[in-house]
Every structure is written in C-alpha cells, then in structure tokens.
Amino acid sequence: MRSVQEHLAACLAAVGPQPPLEVVLADAVGCVLAEDVLATRDLPLADVAALDGYAVRAADVATAGPAAPVALRVLDEIRAGSVDPTRLPAGSCVRIASGAPLPLEADAVVPVEQTDRGTAKVEIRTAAAHGENVRPRAQDVRDGEVVLRAGERVGARQVALLAAVGRGRVTVHPRPRVVVVSVGDELVEPGATARPGQVYDANGHALAAALQDVGVATYRVAAVPDQRGPLRETLEDQLVRADLVVTTGGLSHGSNDTVKEVLGPLGTVRFDNVAMWPGRQLGVGHVGDGTPILALPGDPVAAQVAFEVFVRPAVRAMAGYADLYRPTVRATVTTGWYSPAGRREFVRVTLAGSPQEGYRATPAGAPGTLLLSALARSNALAVVPEDLTEVREGTALSCLVLDA
Amino acid sequence: MRSVQEHLAACLAAVGPQPPLEVVLADAVGCVLAEDVLATRDLPLADVAALDGYAVRAADVATAGPAAPVALRVLDEIRAGSVDPTRLPAGSCVRIASGAPLPLEADAVVPVEQTDRGTAKVEIRTAAAHGENVRPRAQDVRDGEVVLRAGERVGARQVALLAAVGRGRVTVHPRPRVVVVSVGDELVEPGATARPGQVYDANGHALAAALQDVGVATYRVAAVPDQRGPLRETLEDQLVRADLVVTTGGLSHGSNDTVKEVLGPLGTVRFDNVAMWPGRQLGVGHVGDGTPILALPGDPVAAQVAFEVFVRPAVRAMAGYADLYRPTVRATVTTGWYSPAGRREFVRVTLAGSPQEGYRATPAGAPGTLLLSALARSNALAVVPEDLTEVREGTALSCLVLDA
Known part of the structure; x- marks a missing residue:
C-alpha cells in the first residue's frame, strides 16, 4: 500500500503550473501572476x-x-x-x-x-x-518600479493597482480547465427517475462545485457507463479541452475494472491502494498528449475526501499558487471512536470554538460510515494518524478546515 | 454628517434578499438556499x-x-x-x-x-x-427528512447531498447582478494611451473583481464622462440587467455634481457626507423601477474602502447570507499616527501574527495618503474609532481581515 504522502507527491509530480499566458485584465482576476509587473510611468503622472x-x-x-x-x-x-x-x-x-x-x-x-x-x-x-x-508626482508608484511580483494572486486591490498603472493585459497562470467524469452503470442524473438499483450521480456535480470553489474552469461530463467503449470515447473527446481530468468510480475490485483497462492503453496511469480511509484505490498519471489524470473512488464521501487531500492541492499547484493546502487547526475530539490500523483516517467533523478558547471537533455521523448527510453538515476533516487506532474523548487531532 | 453606522443601515435597508428562484443544480452552486429541502426517498433506497x-x-x-x-x-x-x-x-x-x-x-x-x-x-x-x-436502507437520509435548511450555502458537500437525493433543481436566492459604472472625464481604459491629465480607470476593474470575489455576477460598463446625458443614458440602458448599480466618482464638490443631478430625477437617492476617512460623500437609494444604487467616491482607495464597508455587506444580504461581514481580529499597531477627529478611519494595514501570539498591524503607507501600491500590499483594514485622534504604538484596534 502507498502512503497518503506518497500518493500526494505523485499527484503533485503529475501536474505543474499552467504555462504563462498574457490575458486582458478582466480575465486575470483570481489568477496568479506569472510576471513581475513593472510600472512604465509615474503614478500620479504629475503633481x-x-x-x-x-x-x-x-x-x-x-x-x-x-x-x-x-x-x-x-x-x-x-x-x-x-x-x-x-x-x-x-x-x-x-x-x-x-x-x-x-x-x-x-x-x-x-x-x-x-x-x-x-x-x-x-x-x-x-x-x-x-x-x-x-x-506629488510618483508618490504612489515610480516609473520602473516593480508594483506586483510573480506569484501574487490578482484580487481586487491588485487589479486597482494594475489598472492605475495602465496595464490592460498581464501575464498569469491561466485558470486550469478540469474535466470531471463519473463512471458507473448505476448512475442517473438528479431530477430523472431512478429505477431500482440506480443511484443519482452525486460525484459529477459535487466535484464540479468543489472545483468552482477553487476558482478553476470546470466541465462536467454526464455520467458514463462502466464500459470500455463509451469511457474511451468520452476521454478522447474531452482531452482537447482538459488541462486535468478527474474521474470517479469504475475502480471496482470485482469484474469491472473499466477505468484501469481504458486508461492502460491511453496513457501511463498507475493505480494503488492508498493507506487511507475512506477511499482506497486511487489512480494518477497522464493520458493522451500528457494531460494529467487523477482517478478517485466512486463513493461520493470518499471522492470528496480524496478531492480535498489530493485534487485540490494539485489544482492549486496548476493555478500557480505556492500555498497549496487548506488551513489546519488542532482540536480536541468530543467523543471517541476506533480508527483502522495502518491507515490515515479522515473523519468528517464539525469544528466549534475559537483560537483563544481552543477548538473542539465532533464527528458528523459515525466515523466508520460514509454518510452524505453527515458530510454536508461537517466543516472540517479530522486527521487520525496511521498508528492511532483508538481515538479517545479529548484526543487532539489536526483538522483541515473546509469552510473559511 | 452621517455616521458610518447610519449609512451602512441605509445601504442594507435599500436592498433585500433576491426573490427565490428555482434553478438547476449547477446554477445553485455558491448560492444560498431559499427553501428547506425535503428528501422524497430514502438514501440508500434499499439495503x-x-x-x-x-x-x-x-x-x-x-x-x-x-x-x-x-x-x-x-x-x-x-x-x-x-x-x-x-x-x-x-x-x-x-x-x-x-x-x-x-x-x-x-x-x-x-x-x-x-x-x-x-x-x-x-x-x-x-x-x-x-x-x-x-x-441499511435510509441509513443516510430518510424519506421526508429535511436534508438542508433555507439559509445554507450550496457548496460542494451540499451539492453532493442534493444530487444524491435526486434533486435536479433547487430554490435559491439567485446570484445578484451588479452593474459597475465609473464616472469621470479624466478616465481612460488601461492599455490605452493616456494624455496629460487623464488617469486610468481603476475603479471599474477593481470593483468588478471585488464583486467577483463575493461570488456575484458583475457587468462593468466602460467609464462614462462626467456629463448628464451620457450618464443618464448609461444608467437607463443598464437598469434592465441590474439588481444593484454601483457608481464611482462624479460626486465632486466643485462645478460637477453629475451623479447627483442625474440621479435626482431618475429616482430617490440621498447623498451624505459620512464621518469616515478615506471617502466622504456617499449616495444610497433607488433608481428606475426600484433598483438599489450605491454611489461611491471616485478615488480608487476610497472606493475600495467604501466597497468593503458598505457594498460587500449589502451584496451579501442580497445573496441571502445572514452573516454579512468580514471576520475581524484585534491587533496592536506597530507604529503610531494621527487620525482625523470625528471620523472613523479605515487604515490599510498588513496583519502579521497568529491567534496564539496575537496580531500586529503595520500601516501600508502613511495612513493619511491614498496609495494604491499600499492598498495592494495590505491584507486588512484597521478601524480607528471616531473619537481616537492619536493612535500610538501598541494601541489595539479592530481589523477587518480582507484575505482569508
């Protein structure tokens, strides 16, 4: 089994910052600068x-x-x-x-x-x-001065400065375009009628929303059946507009290993059991002309956890951020549970408290169950180290804060 | 003079939550729910x-x-x-x-x-x-259960749950559409050539970016000259697509009072000197068929401050949020300055520190100057109360945190 750290390192190695592109100012909003911006005139230009x-x-x-x-x-x-x-x-x-x-x-x-x-x-x-x-002339900015550095995010206050020094275009790492593909014969579109045995495709919608919150461009493909032909065609079609492909599902241990079978000939993707819970089998590699691909489990709770642990840092790296990770806080848990040995467990919790008084984490739903209702009311993921099997009331855990 | 609190109350009174609208799930992302969502089936539907x-x-x-x-x-x-x-x-x-x-x-x-x-x-x-x-059947959600409540934001984890219970459409407060109009004869578009006396329009771009960061739909109008005809025509044209209009500039004390003169007959807008620095003259009211309008100063630093203090809370109220304000922290200042008597001063600062060790605020540029370069490197606004005229090294001030 691969460790979480090893798989994360592989995900980050599979991607890189988007190649710099000069865009108009409005399109630079929310992107990371890929150039040091020099003023070419004084601001103000006169007294x-x-x-x-x-x-x-x-x-x-x-x-x-x-x-x-x-x-x-x-x-x-x-x-x-x-x-x-x-x-x-x-x-x-x-x-x-x-x-x-x-x-x-x-x-x-x-x-x-x-x-x-x-x-x-x-x-x-x-x-x-x-x-x-x-x-006085040049009180704000002097001709030739570096006003913003490569690596800074272009937010409102940076846009004000760029506009004021006359920059109509600026070179940034453009927003990555991420294609999300859910794989599964059982999946139907929310709003449609589900026959017995069918389930609604939660992953496509939820991952698209999660990517939108990171600030990238997302293309969600309607769920693809767990069959080689349709999956291969979908991937081939989507590669033209993808800087990154994220798949969910199709990684069954049973008779269907569609994602593995299709991705084998299409590119160089490796699949591993990763020592974590929830989620276990994960894939990373490249398809087509070197487009990175990350394969996530089909369970929607496991997929969201894998998104937070692997996909979000990778997407932020593509967008040019140096700081890839969610903020974390230490919190004491309000109730105990047993955690699987040898796996890093990510438990959906609700965080309460403040920096001054300290934080408390309460599991949303039983930690061993994969409940979307619990996921929806959680605001953090408590991280149980691989070697800790009994979490007790009062144990302090590091928590990834999901809602700012 | 009106107090900051009075003007803020007037801005919030001028707007209201967007009328509920049923939208497809993808369009609900980032919006606030306007309905309690009931499950109409068990999840899972069987063991x-x-x-x-x-x-x-x-x-x-x-x-x-x-x-x-x-x-x-x-x-x-x-x-x-x-x-x-x-x-x-x-x-x-x-x-x-x-x-x-x-x-x-x-x-x-x-x-x-x-x-x-x-x-x-x-x-x-x-x-x-x-x-x-x-x-087991219904382990996650039981038929008839309220899965999400009105007032909750639809993020990735909420979308996962909505999709899983089969909701293809959901009723939300739709994203407000905000039209930004900069007024000024001196304004030219960044990237164009500026003749002596002309300045680049920073406000239009910066406010559009700030609104985008709040998550609303923004339409930026190219800068309008400080003349009644063009401004009136622009406003009349834009009203069809505006849930809110934000203007900057055109509030000169001198010969030009274009914004006031145009808005007078078009609606019910009042202009006040507000006891704050930077920024002083501000407008609030309605135009056309009751579209709220907020008028901000033309100085780009003052406009950004007014955005943070008045516009952002109003826009969040329109989007249906109960929590309208930026988080604040107490910070001790690392250097002193004189603050104008009888005005609430908003000083652009860089915050450093942590909840444990405490925060320190260092003014970005001299507090009395309005520098865009300083604004761009600040990450918070320190608030000096109206009655405090001498801020000393070590004074503790409340700071609005601009970057999460």
Missing part, C-alpha cells in the same frame, strides 16, 4: 490636487486667515481630465478639481470650503504650506 | 452492499473461517445499477458490486478478498454477522 479647490502659490497665501483673507485672481478652471499648460503668475490661482494636475509654479491647493468660491476673483481664508493638499 | 463481495445469509456462514471455509452456490451476479428480484435460498449467494441492492433474505456481504472468488461455487473463508458490510 495633482488632492481635493477640489484653488491651486495657488503657497507664498501668495502665507498671511491668509479667516480674519485676513487674501484675494487672488482666478485665471482658469482645470477640470478632471484636462491640464493647464501655462505657468501660474504670482497673485493668481486656478480653480482645480480633485485629481487634476497643478499648473506650473502652483505648489498648494486651498480647499474650496476655505474660500468664497469666487470665479473671477477669490478670497482665500487660510494659509497653505508648500505641498499642502497636493499629491 | 446495499458496502463493498464488492458476495451477498450471503449470515446464518449460512456462521461457522466459516480460514481453516473451515463454507461453500455456497453462486446464483447470479448483481452489478452496480441492477437488482436481483429473487429471494436468496439457503446455501446460496450472489456475487455483488459495491452499492448494489442485496437480494431478499441476504443480510450480509463477505468481501471478495475473504473468498476464492468462485463464479459457480464460492468458498467463504470468514463468518459475517447480520448486517455486516451492508448499508
């Missing part, structure tokens, strides 16, 4: 007004106060988006909008509220120091 | 095999062991998706796939590994108790 008011020479208003206003001639109005290329003569000013560049020789802005709002002539009722209410 | 093996009568194999195998006749093979409607006679068994329903009278499953894998006759090498390796 600009920090608020609406009058651009003045500070020296002209040095003596101004509420009781001793200074009158200045208003030469012009500089609205946002325009510039005044003339020099400001002494004794004069211009009305200026927040964000507009100051005329030459102006070195301060008096807020409109500190004036009589005159249009030809204005009374200035406060002194202004050199540079007051002015955002 | 099913928990693993691949032989379905037996436990009484027949009570004496079986490695040294004393019991031979049974193999009547049939039940593959996944099929059923065997016959009763199992004593002394016989059926080969059964994991998940397949047991034949009548069978009450245990012997794992294939504990047999000689016979096809006509099989040697059973272990005893099996009544119910062993069987998932």
Whole structure:
C-alpha cells in the first residue's frame, strides 16, 4: 500500500503550473501572476490636487486667515481630465478639481470650503504650506518600479493597482480547465427517475462545485457507463479541452475494472491502494498528449475526501499558487471512536470554538460510515494518524478546515 | 454628517434578499438556499452492499473461517445499477458490486478478498454477522427528512447531498447582478494611451473583481464622462440587467455634481457626507423601477474602502447570507499616527501574527495618503474609532481581515 504522502507527491509530480499566458485584465482576476509587473510611468503622472479647490502659490497665501483673507485672481478652471499648460503668475490661482494636475509654479491647493468660491476673483481664508493638499508626482508608484511580483494572486486591490498603472493585459497562470467524469452503470442524473438499483450521480456535480470553489474552469461530463467503449470515447473527446481530468468510480475490485483497462492503453496511469480511509484505490498519471489524470473512488464521501487531500492541492499547484493546502487547526475530539490500523483516517467533523478558547471537533455521523448527510453538515476533516487506532474523548487531532 | 453606522443601515435597508428562484443544480452552486429541502426517498433506497463481495445469509456462514471455509452456490451476479428480484435460498449467494441492492433474505456481504472468488461455487473463508458490510436502507437520509435548511450555502458537500437525493433543481436566492459604472472625464481604459491629465480607470476593474470575489455576477460598463446625458443614458440602458448599480466618482464638490443631478430625477437617492476617512460623500437609494444604487467616491482607495464597508455587506444580504461581514481580529499597531477627529478611519494595514501570539498591524503607507501600491500590499483594514485622534504604538484596534 502507498502512503497518503506518497500518493500526494505523485499527484503533485503529475501536474505543474499552467504555462504563462498574457490575458486582458478582466480575465486575470483570481489568477496568479506569472510576471513581475513593472510600472512604465509615474503614478500620479504629475503633481495633482488632492481635493477640489484653488491651486495657488503657497507664498501668495502665507498671511491668509479667516480674519485676513487674501484675494487672488482666478485665471482658469482645470477640470478632471484636462491640464493647464501655462505657468501660474504670482497673485493668481486656478480653480482645480480633485485629481487634476497643478499648473506650473502652483505648489498648494486651498480647499474650496476655505474660500468664497469666487470665479473671477477669490478670497482665500487660510494659509497653505508648500505641498499642502497636493499629491506629488510618483508618490504612489515610480516609473520602473516593480508594483506586483510573480506569484501574487490578482484580487481586487491588485487589479486597482494594475489598472492605475495602465496595464490592460498581464501575464498569469491561466485558470486550469478540469474535466470531471463519473463512471458507473448505476448512475442517473438528479431530477430523472431512478429505477431500482440506480443511484443519482452525486460525484459529477459535487466535484464540479468543489472545483468552482477553487476558482478553476470546470466541465462536467454526464455520467458514463462502466464500459470500455463509451469511457474511451468520452476521454478522447474531452482531452482537447482538459488541462486535468478527474474521474470517479469504475475502480471496482470485482469484474469491472473499466477505468484501469481504458486508461492502460491511453496513457501511463498507475493505480494503488492508498493507506487511507475512506477511499482506497486511487489512480494518477497522464493520458493522451500528457494531460494529467487523477482517478478517485466512486463513493461520493470518499471522492470528496480524496478531492480535498489530493485534487485540490494539485489544482492549486496548476493555478500557480505556492500555498497549496487548506488551513489546519488542532482540536480536541468530543467523543471517541476506533480508527483502522495502518491507515490515515479522515473523519468528517464539525469544528466549534475559537483560537483563544481552543477548538473542539465532533464527528458528523459515525466515523466508520460514509454518510452524505453527515458530510454536508461537517466543516472540517479530522486527521487520525496511521498508528492511532483508538481515538479517545479529548484526543487532539489536526483538522483541515473546509469552510473559511 | 452621517455616521458610518447610519449609512451602512441605509445601504442594507435599500436592498433585500433576491426573490427565490428555482434553478438547476449547477446554477445553485455558491448560492444560498431559499427553501428547506425535503428528501422524497430514502438514501440508500434499499439495503446495499458496502463493498464488492458476495451477498450471503449470515446464518449460512456462521461457522466459516480460514481453516473451515463454507461453500455456497453462486446464483447470479448483481452489478452496480441492477437488482436481483429473487429471494436468496439457503446455501446460496450472489456475487455483488459495491452499492448494489442485496437480494431478499441476504443480510450480509463477505468481501471478495475473504473468498476464492468462485463464479459457480464460492468458498467463504470468514463468518459475517447480520448486517455486516451492508448499508441499511435510509441509513443516510430518510424519506421526508429535511436534508438542508433555507439559509445554507450550496457548496460542494451540499451539492453532493442534493444530487444524491435526486434533486435536479433547487430554490435559491439567485446570484445578484451588479452593474459597475465609473464616472469621470479624466478616465481612460488601461492599455490605452493616456494624455496629460487623464488617469486610468481603476475603479471599474477593481470593483468588478471585488464583486467577483463575493461570488456575484458583475457587468462593468466602460467609464462614462462626467456629463448628464451620457450618464443618464448609461444608467437607463443598464437598469434592465441590474439588481444593484454601483457608481464611482462624479460626486465632486466643485462645478460637477453629475451623479447627483442625474440621479435626482431618475429616482430617490440621498447623498451624505459620512464621518469616515478615506471617502466622504456617499449616495444610497433607488433608481428606475426600484433598483438599489450605491454611489461611491471616485478615488480608487476610497472606493475600495467604501466597497468593503458598505457594498460587500449589502451584496451579501442580497445573496441571502445572514452573516454579512468580514471576520475581524484585534491587533496592536506597530507604529503610531494621527487620525482625523470625528471620523472613523479605515487604515490599510498588513496583519502579521497568529491567534496564539496575537496580531500586529503595520500601516501600508502613511495612513493619511491614498496609495494604491499600499492598498495592494495590505491584507486588512484597521478601524480607528471616531473619537481616537492619536493612535500610538501598541494601541489595539479592530481589523477587518480582507484575505482569508
């Protein structure tokens, strides 16, 4: 049997960061930068007004106060988006909008509220120091400066900066496209009528949702019967749009080993019993032209656990993240159970508590059962080490936090 | 001046949860349920095999062991998706796939590994108790049971359960559609050439990204000049697809009050100076046929802060969440600064530390400046109360955590 660590290492070795691609800014949102972004101009590009008011020479208003206003001639109005290329003569000013560049020789802005709002002539009722209410050129970013580094995620605050320095396109690791294929003769689509013996395909929908939460593009294929022909055709069809294929089911110990039989000739996939519970048989390798493939068990609880333990880190690696894993916390369990020897057990638990008072983990459903109702109310996976067979009330376990 | 709390209350009062809508399962992902979901069948629907093996009568194999195998006749093979409607006679068994329903009278499953894998006759090498390796009917969900409650978010684990109980459609608060409009004569699209005085539109892109991170559908309109006609036309055009409109800019104290002038006749929007920094003038109300609108400042740092403080909670309320706010932590600041009197200041900080050792907040850039470069490297907003004017090294402040 392979250890969980060995199989995880194999999954991560099978994938790599998506090749860098230049995309428009809107498509970069949520992606990881694949370039250091250099500013190609100053931000702001000139000394600009920090608020609406009058651009003045500070020296002209040095003596101004509420009781001793200074009158200045208003030469012009500089609205946002325009510039005044003339020099400001002494004794004069211009009305200026927040964000507009100051005329030459102006070195301060008096807020409109500190004036009589005159249009030809204005009374200035406060002194202004050199540079007051002015955002100096390059205060935010200097031409040539690295504004964001490769490896940073492009979120809203990074987009604001990229846009402000004029970047309409940026090079990122593009969102991986993941094709999800559920295999099983028994599977029918939710909403359809299930005959006796049939079950609804939970894995296709649940894995697509889990991938969507990671932020990747997902294509869910309707469940494929456990037969070589249809599975082979489906995989061949889907490879054109897949950066990664995830299958569930079709790994029966019994007469049907469809996934193994089909994947054998299509690529280099190895299947192992992995020392974990739930889930046991797992596959990893490549198909077609080197597209990575991860094969998960058919049981929907086991598939979700395998997703969290193996697929999510692999997908994050493809998306270019350095940090691949869910946060973990230590929690004491509120009730005991027996855990299988020689296997790492992932128990669906509800976490309660806080960093200050500590966390408590309560199994959602009996740990040995595979209940979707329990999975749906859990918010973490408690990890029982391979050599621990008796978990007691109060035992401290590491827990993967599933809901932030 | 209105307080931050008053303006937030007005924003939340202007919106409400999206009217419930029945959608297909794939479209429900990431939405909040607007119905209690009842199971309309048991899960599993019958006693099913928990693993691949032989379905037996436990009484027949009570004496079986490695040294004393019991031979049974193999009547049939039940593959996944099929059923065997016959009763199992004593002394016989059926080969059964994991998940397949047991034949009548069978009450245990012997794992294939504990047999000689016979096809006509099989040697059973272990005893099996009544119910062993069987998932009893309704073990997971009972017909008529509430499986998920209104108000729960539909994530991967909830989708697995909904699919498994056969729900192809579900009633949710659909994703709000938010239209983002930046207003300003000075704005040009990133990637285009900016003439002197022009600046790149950061707000449109950054707010669209921020909304995308909240999980809503966003339509970004290219920046609109600060003129009544174009702004009115844009708003009228966009209202058909907007559940919420967010504007930035066009709120100048100076000669241009375009947003106010246009919104006046179009709806009922009030504008207030809100006692906060950055950002001051903010609008809230309705336009057209009652579409809520939130007006934010034009400065991109102020707009992002206003997004976090007002828009994000409002959008989450529309999406049906009960929990509207970012998590907060207390952090001690690593350096002091002066904070404006009578205003709640939101300072962009980088948080470091842990729940155990405590958190430290370091301002990203001087708190009084509005730098996008500092915003991009911050991961939290430290909140300085209205009456605190001197923040000292070691002062403990509440911080909104922006990055999970």
